[in-house]
Amino acid sequence: MRIPRSIILLIITSLLHVSIAWSNAWIDTGPIPTVITNKDNVSVLEHLKILSSDHFKGRKFSSQGSIETQDFLVSTLKALSIPAFNNQYRHNFTQSGLFKSKHGTNIIGYIQGSHQKDEYLVLTAHYDHLGTIRNKVYNGADDNASGTAALLLYAKLLKEKPLKHSVILLFTDGEEVNLLGAKAFISQQNKLLSDIKLNINLDMIAGSKKTRKLRFLSKDLPQLLSAQQLDEFSQLQEHFNKNSSAHLTAGFKRVKSVGSNVNRSNWLMASDHGVFSRAGIPFIYFGVGTHKNYHSEFDDYENINQNFYLAAINIIFQQLTYLDNAIFEGTIPD
Numbered sequence: 001m002r003i004p005r006s007i008i009l010l011i012i013t014s015l016l017h018v019s020i021a022w023s024n025a026w027i028d029t030g031p032i033p034t035v036i037t038n039k040d041n042v043s044v045l046e047h048l049k050i051l052s053s054d055h056f057k058g059r060k061f062s063s064q065g066s067i068e069t070q071d072f073l074v075s076t077l078k079a080l081s082i083p084a085f086n087n088q089y090r091h092n093f094t095q096s097g098l099f100k101s102k103h104g105t106n107i108i109g110y111i112q113g114s115h116q117k118d119e120y121l122v123l124t125a126h127y128d129h130l131g132t133i134r135n136k137v138y139n140g141a142d143d144n145a146s147g148t149a150a151l152l153l154y155a156k157l158l159k160e161k162p163l164k165h166s167v168i169l170l171f172t173d174g175e176e177v178n179l180l181g182a183k184a185f186i187s188q189q190n191k192l193l194s195d196i197k198l199n200i201n202l203d204m205i206a207g208s209k210k211t212r213k214l215r216f217l218s219k220d221l222p223q224l225l226s227a228q229q230l231d232e233f234s235q236l237q238e239h240f241n242k243n244s245s246a247h248l249t250a251g252f253k254r255v256k257s258v259g260s261n262v263n264r265s266n267w268l269m270a271s272d273h274g275v276f277s278r279a280g281i282p283f284i285y286f287g288v289g290t291h292k293n294y295h296s297e298f299d300d301y302e303n304i305n306q307n308f309y310l311a312a313i314n315i316i317f318q319q320l321t322y323l324d325n326a327i328f329e330g331t332i333p334d
Contacts, residue, residue: 060131093184126175147202
């Protein structure tokens with residue numbers, strides 16, 4: 001499938017704006033490892049705008065729009081010189097149905113770590129959405145072009161300065177269809193699971209115009225961090241609550257019958273992180289929760305909170321860097 005020339009030009013234009021500046025900013029918990037630049041912001045917003053455009057027809061699972069989204073992701077990863085995971089970007093799986101089977105595809109990149117090359121952090125964001133309903137395109141800008149675009153930016157940043165652990169960049173398909181892509185990854189990579197230290201899942205991190213809080217949920221972090229590190233991490237998160245316009249906040253509201261009558265009361269299983277958790281892998285999940293545009297035709301680029309989104313991707317990346325260092329320190333003999 002050929003990517004339209006207009007989309008290729010947008011990819012090239014956005015890549016020209018990407019760069020990273022590492023700083024030594026300090027807060028009471030110690031050094032903060034990075035600040036994402038204005039040029040990075042231009043790039044991530046451009047990718048979000050492309051992914052949530054009508055061109056991809058809502059990125060429905062097992063659709064032509066999904067195939068074209070896969071092509072875009074692979075082309076972008078190649079342009080960023082991000083290696084493929086196990087020598088292939090596309091990892092296919094099948095959903096068996098009563099009358100017809102549907103085929104999905106996870107897109108996976110890989111960045112080797114500087115120290116713990118055989119231990120992994122898995123960063124996840126699902127790229128699928130609802131498609132076209134009653135002739136209206138459900139573009140899913142927040143859900144989840146926002147997480148997908150952020151993961152592309154993190155790929156660029158980590159390629160230039162790898163973490164201590166190797167990173168698997170997992171763009172899942174079929175999240176909207178019972179978390180199929182995450183389940184396929186766990187099944188296909190069964191032998192790797194014991195070496196996966198942590199899953200960080202990004203699902204809906206741009207919100208609506210009124211969004212003010214970036215929420216998070218985690219499980220089993222005490223398996224990875226000492227009591228002192230957990231306290232430091234909590235202080236860092238509290239700093240982001242008070243000093244970032246994204247106002248990092250623990251926990252999600254219990255909401256019923258929002259959007260397409262989805263019950264989002266069980267946030268532990270609300271997205272791909274739940275599949276990793278069931279496989280015994282610790283996770284931290286970032287999102288904004290449901291809002292008025294959730295699962296509607298109004299979840300488009302014009303209705304996200306851009307300033308909030310840029311603040312969110314910055315503080316998520318800083319937490320990723322902290323966790324990588326802290327987990328590594330826990331493996332060093334006294």
